[in-house]
């Protein structure tokens with residue numbers, strides 16, 4: 469039954485060998501830039517490629533500031549700290565995400581609250597967010613959102629743009645404003661994805677990107693904080709050991725982090741950025757072929773939400789039920805075509821199973837049905 473899918477993927481990638489879920493493509497100036505970094509001797513915490521990479525990201529996303537970090541999780545840790553998240557706070561997020569989202573909340577000494585996603589976007593549901601807040605929270609006389617018993621502060625809301633599909637940002641922004649919540653976007657998977665023409669990660673107070681090896685572009689490991697001028701300057705300071713500028717003295721005015729992206733990694737990123745639009749075109753072409761392939765079948769490809777342009781970082785299909793999902797996973801993986809189920813819900817992990825949660829019906833429904841299919845940019849440009 470899945471033979472034709474396996475054949476379809478093999479035809480697309482024109483190979484009879486193992487097909488991974490996502491492999492990076494280096495067919496630009498990667499080697500040249502990395503060699504330049506080595507020859508300059510600036511491979512580590514300072515160097516011209518870091519600034520160039522940050523500028524490329526400012527130009528591409530339209531964010532006033534972009535601060536490169538050692539990975540996306542570190543970017544998220546500092547972004548949450550700058551959004552005011554501190555020990556004992558609650559941060560509302562979705563259970564359907566990669567564990568880094570929740571780990572970063574925990575690094576701040578805060579705790580996630582799990583609110584359901586929408587089935588169409590796979591992102592945090594504005595309706596579910598509002599419902600949870602109305603049932604459990606209020607804004608106190610000082611304009612701080614707290615649990616109704618006054619005990620805990622609900623500081624921030626952290627939606628994630630799942631597989632590159634933008635969440636309903638207008639809806640989320642309006643609710644965050646009404647409830648005095650800082651909106652921080654986990655845009656780790658959505659570099660190149662637009663919501664109503666504007667880049668994801670630039671709607672909230674802060675946003676973050678990831679350049680891990682499996683993301684749409686990679687620096688080996690790396691991340692980026694997107695922010696306005698003031699928070700951007702704070703982010704740069706905090707991620708670079710909080711060192712005050714001085715010609716030779718070491719003066720650190722607070723506890724900072726060594727979260728800098730090394731220059732040699734940024735060199736890779738500069739070369740990858742020059743190919744980003746081509747990567748997105750290739751991914752969108754693959755997605756439309758998948759959509760065609762599955763049309764009229766009982767398996768449905770998740771497509772970009774209305775008014776959005778998705779980067780289609782990872783293609784995802786919704787199966788009829790868990791049985792069909794398992795059969796799809798087995799058939800593809802046994803035949804050298806990699807596929808994976810969507811993450812287990814964060815609310816099921818031992819570290820977060822005690823956390824507060826709303827009704828998670830959509831997340832649970834999706835958890836049992838969603839499978840990711842091979843989504844790499846082909847190593848050779850499409851004919």
Ligand SMILES: *Cc1c(COP(=O)(O)O)cnc(C)c1O
Nearest residue numbers: 539540541566568569656678680
């Ligand atoms: C990749 C990813 C991150 C960050 O991952 P790093 O590997 O630390 O760069 C964060 N959130 C989500 C949803 C991700 O997919």
